[in-house]
Amino acid sequence: MGRMTEILETNGARIAYDTAGTGEPVVLIHAGVANRRMWDDQVTALKDGYRLIRYDTRGFGETETDAVEFSNRADIAALLDEVGEKAAHVVGLSRGGQIALDFALEYPARVRSLTVAAGGVSGFDAPEEADPAIFEEPEAAWKAKDWAAVSEWETRYWVDGPGQPVDRVDPALRARVHGWILTTYEAEKEEGTPRPLDPPANARLGDLRAPLLVMIGTLDDPGTRGNMRYLAETVSARLEVFEGVAHMINLEQPQRFNQVLRQFLDEVSGR
16 A cells, blocks of 8 residues: 555564554554455555554564564564554454454553454364364465465465355455465465463453454354354453355455444544
C-alpha cells in the first residue's frame, strides 16, 4: 500500500512495521499463512478513525531475526514502546489471534480491547480436532522441503477450506495468499525460538479483563471453530459467525469484517 516500512530492533530482531491513520491505536497481528500485508483492507477502512500499527512477526515478511529465544508478547510490548503507545486495541487472526490472546493475559494493562479471529487458545485441545491423517501429506512435503506442495496444500486447507472446491473463493485472493505462503517457505528464514505463555491461556482465561470479540467462519478447520466457540463461551464474549467463510475471514469478507470490527472498537472507545 506504499506505506513506509520502519524497523524496530529488539532482542536480536529487526522487526518490520508500519503505521497509518490517527486516533486510538490498533495493533494488527497477521496469520501464519500471511504477513502484515493481509491487513491492507482493514488499514484502508479504519485509518480515518484509528491509528493502525501492523508488523511482521519473526520468520515472516520483511522481519529478520537471529537464532535467539524470544517472546512474541514481549515483541508487541516493545513495538508499543517504539511507537509511543501505552496501550492499544489488539487484533489477531489465526496464529496471530493466539498471540493476541496470550499478550492480553501477560500484559493486561496494555490492552484496551481484544479481537481474536479464527485463532487458538494455548493449552486447549478442542474435541472437534480434524483427523490427524489429513496432515500427513503436508508434513511429508515439509520434510522434503517441497515448498510448492506445502504451499498448495495450505492454500487448499486455509483459504478454500477443508473439503471445499478450489474455485470457492476469488482466484485473485487465493493466488495472493498462496504467494505469501510460498514466499515465506522459500525464504527459509531464521525464526528464532518462541517462548510459550506459561501457564498457557486456557489456565487463566478467568483473568482476562479486556473486552473481547471473537470471530469464526463456518467452513474453517474444526479445531479452530472449537477453540473460538470455547473461548467465547468461557469468557462470555461476543461471537460473530461468518456463514460460508473459511479461515481467512478478513480477506473473504472484508466489508463485513471491517464493519463488525469498527462497531466493536467504537463501542469500547465510547463513540
